[in-house]
Amino acid sequence: MNAPRNPNTYRSGPDENGRFGMFGGRFVAETLMPLILELEQAYDAAKADPAYHAEMAGGLKHYVGRPSPLYLAERLTDHFGGARIYLKREELNHTGSHKVNNVLGQILLARRMGKKRIIAETGAGQHGVATATLCARYGLECIVYMGAVDVARQAPNVFRMQMLGATVVPVESGTKTLKDAMNEALRDWVTNVATTFYCIGTVAGPHPYPAMVRDFQSIIGRETREQMQELEGRLPDSLIACIGGGSNAMGLFHPFLDDPTVEIYGVEAAGHGIPSGLHAASLTGGRPGVLHGNRTYLLMDDDGQIKDAHSISAGLDYPGIGPEHSWLNDVGRVKYLSATDEEALEAFQLISKLEGIIPALESAHALARVAELAPQKPRDHLMVVNLSGRGDKDIPQVAEILAGR
Amino acid sequence: MTETGQTRIQSRFAACAAQGRAALVTFVTAGDPDFETASAILNALPEAGADVIELGVPFTDPMADGVPIQLAGQRALKAGQTLKRTLAMVEAFRKAGHDTPIVLMGYYNPIWAYGVERFLQDARRIGVDGLIVVDLPPEEDVELCLPALEAGISFIRLATPTTDDKRLPKVLSNTSGFVYYVSMTGVTGGAIASYDAVGDAVARIKRHTDLPVAVGFGVKTAADAAAIAKGADGVVVGSALVERVRLSLDADGKATDKTVSAVTSLVAELAAGIRTVSKAA
Ligand SMILES: Cc1ncc(COP(=O)(O)O)c(C=O)c1O
Numbered sequence: 268m269n270a271p272r273n274p275n276t277y278r279s280g281p282d283e284n285g286r287f288g289m290f291g292g293r294f295v296a297e298t299l300m301p302l303i304l305e306l307e308q309a310y311d312a313a314k315a316d317p318a319y320h321a322e323m324a325g326g327l328k329h330y331v332g333r334p335s336p337l338y339l340a341e342r343l344t345d346h347f348g349g350a351r352i353y354l355k356r357e358e359l360n361h362t363g364s365h366k367v368n369n370v371l372g373q374i375l376l377a378r379r380m381g382k383k384r385i386i387a388e389t390g391a392g393q394h395g396v397a398t399a400t401l402c403a404r405y406g407l408e409c410i411v412y413m414g415a416v417d418v419a420r421q422a423p424n425v426f427r428m429q430m431l432g433a434t435v436v437p438v439e440s441g442t443k444t445l446k447d448a449m450n451e452a453l454r455d456w457v458t459n460v461a462t463t464f465y466c467i468g469t470v471a472g473p474h475p476y477p478a479m480v481r482d483f484q485s486i487i488g489r490e491t492r493e494q495m496q497e498l499e500g501r502l503p504d505s506l507i508a509c510i511g512g513g514s515n516a517m518g519l520f521h522p523f524l525d526d527p528t529v530e531i532y533g534v535e536a537a538g539h540g541i542p543s544g545l546h547a548a549s550l551t552g553g554r555p556g557v558l559h560g561n562r563t564y565l566l567m568d569d570d571g572q573i574k575d576a577h578s579i580s581a582g583l584d585y586p587g588i589g590p591e592h593s594w595l596n597d598v599g600r601v602k603y604l605s606a607t608d609e610e611a612l613e614a615f616q617l618i619s620k621l622e623g624i625i626p627a628l629e630s631a632h633a634l635a636r637v638a639e640l641a642p643q644k645p646r647d648h649l650m651v652v653n654l655s656g657r658g659d660k661d662i663p664q665v666a667e668i669l670a671g672r
Numbered sequence: 673m674t675e676t677g678q679t680r681i682q683s684r685f686a687a688c689a690a691q692g693r694a695a696l697v698t699f700v701t702a703g704d705p706d707f708e709t710a711s712a713i714l715n716a717l718p719e720a721g722a723d724v725i726e727l728g729v730p731f732t733d734p735m736a737d738g739v740p741i742q743l744a745g746q747r748a749l750k751a752g753q754t755l756k757r758t759l760a761m762v763e764a765f766r767k768a769g770h771d772t773p774i775v776l777m778g779y780y781n782p783i784w785a786y787g788v789e790r791f792l793q794d795a796r797r798i799g800v801d802g803l804i805v806v807d808l809p810p811e812e813d814v815e816l817c818l819p820a821l822e823a824g825i826s827f828i829r830l831a832t833p834t835t836d837d838k839r840l841p842k843v844l845s846n847t848s849g850f851v852y853y854v855s856m857t858g859v860t861g862g863a864i865a866s867y868d869a870v871g872d873a874v875a876r877i878k879r880h881t882d883l884p885v886a887v888g889f890g891v892k893t894a895a896d897a898a899a900i901a902k903g904a905d906g907v908v909v910g911s912a913l914v915e916r917v918r919l920s921l922d923a924d925g926k927a928t929d930k931t932v933s934a935v936t937s938l939v940a941e942l943a944a945g946i947r948t949v950s951k952a953a
Contacts, residue, residue, distance in 0.1 A: 297832050298736075300839075446733065450733050457736060565781075570786075571731075571755070571781040572732045
């Protein structure tokens with residue numbers, strides 16, 4: 268089922284209808300459809316324009332601070348006594364996470380399209396901060412929708428966005444987390460179609476977003492390939508990344524999908540544990556449905572109602588996943604695991620103490636599975652973990668949890 | 673189908689046109705505020721003056737709806753409404769002998785979860801006449817639109833101010849029953865900016881199709897309905913009706929003995945408003 272168009276590659280999707288096998292598509296209201304087609308055209312034109320690529324490359328280098336280092340975590344490696352663990356240091360990017368890679372691409376596109384009003388949804392606030400940052404840089408109006416629950420648990424990022432001149436709108440509807448922020452952003456977009464560019468923060472939403480965001484994030488995997496070649500003279504043996512919507516993971520994975528020797532692992536948020544039902548693991552604990560413009564694995568009940576996701580990490584607290592991940596899961600190219608809140612908290616503290624790097628709680632989910640995978644591997648196994656963001660934003664929340672113990 | 677070979681939707685619009693007036697299309701959310709009260713509202717709508725009924729299928733994530741219809745859906749879901757129970761409401765309505773056309777309106781995921789084929793069979797058997805699925809543009813016609821047409825259920829498409837002349841034929845192809853013109857770029861429950869612009873848009877759509885054109889989003893009062901009725905074949909009212917439900921509830925959010933009449937009295941006013949505008953038959 269769902270054979271890729273070219274069976275010799277996992278990298279040819281999506282098809283012209285925005286599908287990765289049965290996943291993806293353009294499930295949006297008619298009001299948005301002409302806009303989405305216009306965006307697709309504009310993106311295709313930009314992709315073919317060397318000036319756009321040059322602008323992008325300049326921004327990534329001088330403003331974002333790329334390339335991000337590929338760093339051998341020696342003490343972590345010794346601690347687990349198995350694989351050589353490399354951290355891809357996306358947390359060193361300007362604004363503190365991988366999110367900025369995508370935002371730069373979209374904001375440059377918005378400028379080409381003449382859009383002056385930018386809207387975004389955010390969970391952890393990292394995408395919101397990145398969007399607010401580039402809007403400040405280019406003098407664009409910025410409105411960020413954020414669930415009221417997330418506004419409370421990611422307070423430092425709310426303040427950052429406001430400092431940057433963005434308007435943060437707390438979303439009180441539904442579960443007051445990322446999915447509701449996305450609903451509200453879509454409502455804004457339907458209302459202000461003519462003036463507004465919707466800067467989506469992950470590899471989800473209607474076509475062309477999943478492919479476009481993946482393309483912008485693929486810089487992570489392309490750099491990793493080159494850097495590993497330089498450092499070790501070969502390809503890595505395994506890749507591992509956390510998954511909210513799946514953008515940091517897809518960015519790392521995509522350039523390696525056709526390298527059969529590279530094992531690839533995505534880590535979803537298992538919250539209180541999959542059996543508890545209180546989790547955000549759409550692949551591990553969900554089934555295919557349609558939400559936010561695409562068909563993908565979702566947490567939903569028998570009536571097709573979307574279930575609440577649960578995760579300690581606001582950036583993973585989403586009941587869906589990007590459609591390309593759903594496809595990669597079904598064709599078996601990527602293995603999807605999960606990590607609980609508790610495991611993530613442990614990893615958060617471990618990496619801080621062993622490496623002097625405080626990771627984002629999101630990234631800590633990937634590190635939690637490294638704790639299990641690394642010891643099983645031989646000493647010459649090269650493992651790359653995507654350190655998608657830094658943990659400064661999480662310190663008040665983690666301090667509160669640990670103080671309560 | 674009626675004896676004349678027309679669908680219930682076609683013959684209803686034709687009958688209204690023969691009376692020289694626009695049709696009143698009323699939207700209420702199935703299961704709001706609870707199954708019994710919503711069933712009582714549904715069964716009272718024809719006598720109150722509804723010509724076509726849009727029955728909202730509640731969904732947790734109604735991306736194209738404003739606050740009133742969001743809240744109506746939440747009330748219904750909280751009271752245990754499901755697509756299965758919505759079909760049961762329609763079944764009871766038909767068993768009571770009503771022949772007012774019913775169009776289910778909502779989002780794709782509940783239908784997809786029910787199973788498209790099984791849903792269409794059940795909907796057809798029970799007496800559902802049409803579907804409006806907000807998140808299925810023509811680009812996704814293979815999902816539900818084409819199977820629905822094959823099953824004999826109309827698929828009513830939304831046309832919007834962003835649907836230009838170039839795109840209109842695509843939107844109108846495979847549309848049946850009527851065309852629903854969304855009066856503004858926005859979510860349900862907003863305000864209509866300009867009646868003139870709406871009139872022009874309806875005229876534009878009518879140059880492309882013989883189907884009746886109903887206009888909705890933002891119609892709240894009898895006066896609004898009359899203003900829209902001048903140019904359109906149908907006037908859709910939704911948010912104002914579900915707001916009537918909300919305002920009739922007690923402090924615990926439960927239905928009161930005024931809930932049904934709160935809705936039907938507004939429907940009667942709207943029906944009267946539409947009848948103040950007479951059009952050449
Ligand atoms: C640091 C960090 N990592 C990961 C994520 C999850 O998003 P994605 O799966 O799209 O990378 C977020 C989202 O907010 C984040 O802030």
